[in-house]
Amino acid sequence: xxxxxxxxxxxxxxxxxxxxxxxxxxxxxxxxxxxxxxxxxxxxxxxxxxxxxxxxxxxxxxxxxxxxxxxxxxxxxxxxxxxxxxxxxxxxxxxxxxxxxxxxxxxxxx
Amino acid sequence: xxxxxxxxxxxxxxxxxxxxxxxxxxxxxxxxxxxxxxxxxxxxxxxxxxxxxxxxxxxxxxxxxxxxxxxxxxxxxxxxxxxxxxxxxxxxxxxxxxxxxxxxxxxxxxxxxxxxxxxxxx
Numbered sequence: 316x317x318x319x320x321x322x323x324x325x326x327x328x329x330x331x332x333x334x335x336x337x338x339x340x341x342x343x344x345x346x347x348x349x350x351x352x353x354x355x356x357x358x359x360x361x362x363x364x365x366x367x368x369x370x371x372x373x374x375x376x377x378x379x380x381x382x383x384x385x386x387x388x389x390x391x392x393x394x395x396x397x398x399x400x401x402x403x404x405x406x407x408x409x410x411x412x413x414x415x416x417x418x419x420x421x422x423x424x425x
Numbered sequence: 426x427x428x429x430x431x432x433x434x435x436x437x438x439x440x441x442x443x444x445x446x447x448x449x450x451x452x453x454x455x456x457x458x459x460x461x462x463x464x465x466x467x468x469x470x471x472x473x474x475x476x477x478x479x480x481x482x483x484x485x486x487x488x489x490x491x492x493x494x495x496x497x498x499x500x501x502x503x504x505x506x507x508x509x510x511x512x513x514x515x516x517x518x519x520x521x522x523x524x525x526x527x528x529x530x531x532x533x534x535x536x537x538x539x540x541x542x543x544x545x546x547x
Contacts, residue, residue, distance in 0.1 A: 358515060358538040411456045412483060415468040
């Protein structure tokens with residue numbers, strides 16, 4: 316079993332829908348990262364969080380340390396949100412050793 | 426412009442021919458890492474560096490070497506490439522974790538990725 320599991324693996328939705336991508340992990344962590352990989356291959360860091368909730372524009376990330384679970388939400392989804400979303404965890408405070416989930420491929424249709 | 430650069434972006438080579446993929450960042454970040462991405466396996470960490478002359482193995486270090494002689498550069502060296510090292514490689518950098526930083530500052534410890542290097546070893 317992978318240390319970091321994402322669901323769903325693939326998600327197709329219509330423009331405007333509310334999107335939720337889930338990430339569960341099995342080890343103690345110091346921080347969790349959400350990354351976005353565009354169809355062209357480039358990777359952008361969306362959030363790093365260790366507790367609670369963070370919001371940036373239409374993106375919201377939450378984490379529940381006790382349940383070892385994080386969610387990434389996209390409100391009012393748009394075709395430009397189509398990308399692979401990747402969850403990664405770091406086990407030690409300030410550490411750079413990251414373990415990645417398999418990614419969730421999101422497609423938003425107009 | 427703050428960025429992480431990698432060179433080359435594309436490389437086709439043959440088994441056993443030593444190669445180096447360069448990585449450079451202009452943000453004065455302490456931390457740098459190398460990852461490879463393969464279909465079905467996702468991203469995996471090869472090596473990382475916490476500062477100059479400080480490097481450590483990630484999850485898949487076999488067949489790779491790194492060095493961190495300067496803060497801005499973190500080259501990935503394949504001494505004798507093999508076909509199973511055909512992959513998409515990413516370099517990333519991030520600023521050092523600072524105790525007591527405001528939890529709402531989302532850029533702290535954020536990873537900045539290079540554009541990727543697609544390597545094919547024949």
